[in-house]
Amino acid sequence: MLGLxxxxxxxxxxxxxxxxxxxxxxxxxxGSRYKVEAYAVEPLPPNAVVEKNIAELxxxxxxxxxxxxxxxxxxKTAAVAVAGSAVITKTIEMEAGLTDDDLENQLKIEAxxxxxxxxxxxxxxxxxxxxxxxxxxxxxxxxxxxxxxNVEVREAALALAGLTAKVVDVEAYxxxxxxxxxxQQLGSGDNDQTVAIVDxxxxxxxxxxxxxxxxxxxxxxxxGGKQLTEEIQRRYxxxxxxxxxxxxxxxxxxDYDSEVLQPFxxxxxxxxxxxxxxxxxxxxxxxxxxxxxxxxxxxxxDLDRLIQQRLxxxxxxxxxxxxxALSSKVNAGALASxxxxxxxxxGLAMRSFD
Numbered sequence: 194m195l196g197l198x199x200x201x202x203x204x205x206x207x208x209x210x211x212x213x214x215x216x217x218x219x220x221x222x223x224g225s226r227y228k229v230e231a232y233a234v235e236p237l238p239p240n241a242v243v244e245k246n247i248a249e250l251x252x253x254x255x256x257x258x259x260x261x262x263x264x265x266x267x268x269k270t271a272a273v274a275v276a277g278s279a280v281i282t283k284t285i286e287m288e289a290g291l292t293d294d295d296l297e298n299q300l301k302i303e304a305x306x307x308x309x310x311x312x313x314x315x316x317x318x319x320x321x322x323x324x325x326x327x328x329x330x331x332x333x334x335x336x337x338x339x340x341x342x343n344v345e346v347r348e349a350a351l352a353l354a355g356l357t358a359k360v361v362d363v364e365a366y367x368x369x370x371x372x373x374x375x376x377q378q379l380g381s382g383d384n385d386q387t388v389a390i391v392d393x394x395x396x397x398x399x400x401x402x403x404x405x406x407x408x409x410x411x412x413x414x415x416x417g418g419k420q421l422t423e424e425i426q427r428r429y430x431x432x433x434x435x436x437x438x439x440x441x442x443x444x445x446x447x448d449y450d451s452e453v454l455q456p457f458x459x460x461x462x463x464x465x466x467x468x469x470x471x472x473x474x475x476x477x478x479x480x481x482x483x484x485x486x487x488x489x490x491x492x493x494x495d496l497d498r499l500i501q502q503r504l505x506x507x508x509x510x511x512x513x514x515x516x517x518a519l520s521s522k523v524n525a526g527a528l529a530s531x532x533x534x535x536x537x538x539x540g541l542a543m544r545s546f547d
Contacts, residue, residue, distance in 0.1 A: 205359055206271040207367075207542030208260075209535070210253060210347065212242045213395040213419075213489075216531075217260045218538040219268060220517075222546050227374075228518040232538075233263035234531055239433070244397065244415075245276035247346045254353025261354060265522055271351055272360035272367075272541040277399070277411050279343045280363045283307045284322065286331045296321070300336060308338045316344050316361075337363065360544050365408050367540030368392070368401055368487070371513045374539070376406060378515060379483055386482040389472070390511070391465050392536065393490035395419045400468040402481065410472050416464050418490035421457045428453060458496055462503050469504070484508040489534040513539040 207218040219231040241252035285307065287296060300319055305312055317338045325331040339361075348358040368390060379386065385405055392399045396417045402410040418440075425436040429445065439445050445453075465484065473479050484506050486497055491510050501508040512532040519525055528535075 203270070203545065204268060205542065205545045206266060206268050206356070207538040207540070207544070208257065208271045208273050208351065208356075209367075209538040209541060210237075210242060210247065210257075210273065210350065211394055211534075211537075212245065212397065213237055215253070215256045215260045216535055216538040217257075217264050217266070218535055218542045219264065219266050220539070220542040220545065226516070226518060227543075228520060229514055229523050229528065230520045231264040231266040232523060232528060232531075232535070233260045234534070235260035235263060245278070246343075247350060250346065250350055250353070253350040257350060257354035257356065261356075269356055270359045271356045272362055272544045273347045273351065273358055274362045274364045274367050274537060274541060275339050275343045275347065276413075277363055277365040278413055280337055280339045281308060282335060282337045282363075284333050284335050286325050286328070287334050289324065289330050289332045296334065300334070304336065304338070307336060310338075310340060314341055315339060316341050339363075360541070362541055362544065364399075364537050365401055365411050367537045369403060369406070369408050370540035370543045371536045372403055372485075372540075373406065374513045374516070375485060375511055378509075378512075387478060387480070388483045388485060389469060389481045389506075390485045390487055390536075391468065391491070393417055393461065393464075393486065393488040394534075395422075395489065398464055398468070398488075400465075400472065402472055402478070404478075410475065412468055412471055414464065414468065416460075417488075420460070421453070421490070424453050424457065425449075454493070458493065458499055461490070461493075461496060462500055465500055466504060481506060485511045487511045487533045487536045489531075491533045492530055511536055 209216040214234050214236050216234050217232060221228045221230050235256045237256050238252040241249040247253050304317055308315055315338045320335045322333040322335050325333050344361050347361060351358045387404045390401045394417050396419050397413055398416045399413045401408055422436045422440055425431060425440055484500060497508045497510050510533050513536055514528060514532055
């Protein structure tokens, strides 16, 4: 089984392997309050991960080893995630009252109707969602399937760093879990809101729309902060490393803001607008209550203000740690600036408390 919905796991490290870095987060909880015990981010070698697929196992394993040292954690079990595009999910109805074992056996018999790969090549998992609204004698079951190689390569990367993958989750579900922390920050206490989370990574922008706290739509497109880095490189004749550093720390010529950064921000606004148009065209919604920006690129100064101004929708940068306590070994400033990029790692670390 895939372990997407694994119940009890004790404390797990949330490890998010993105296309440019490995992010690690360790949380503890007392009562309803979380505490950040450890966190670190470590860059990956170029092209070690391509469009969310691990291409160079060694390079990723070494980066995980380095991030563990940086974070000063001694935990050995972790939760990782596969990209939503690698997972097929389907809600199906089954007889109520079956035990988990019966459900599993029944699903194995029926799964090939729903999954376009040979069953020996996939890991499957399921979670009972509740009684079917159409028939009280049946339950709705969420079936998730992912090609084994996607799961195994992540387990292998962790193993190279001496870690055991206890949970393999789906990025969209990890995001949904950390969104629970943000829902209170969005002002209104009601849970009926429709919120668009725009996760702008280095190479990929993912729009996830949540209604009443559940993901109802996701869409990935190839666009990200790497385009800004490449433009800085091209215009100012810098190496990839120099351009990346200058993007974060500043020190670029005076024309950078108007000639490079502003056009890139306009391109982000266009991408967000276009993604939302696809979502509105797909169905019953023609508006969202909030836009939350996540991912490394979202910390560009005033990007949230520009999007809010152009699209007329309240926009803010996601910070899942706003109400958390921090351990003394966590650098608060660094955590605050990395916060929007840690949404998935945070949702993974929260699996410790399911």
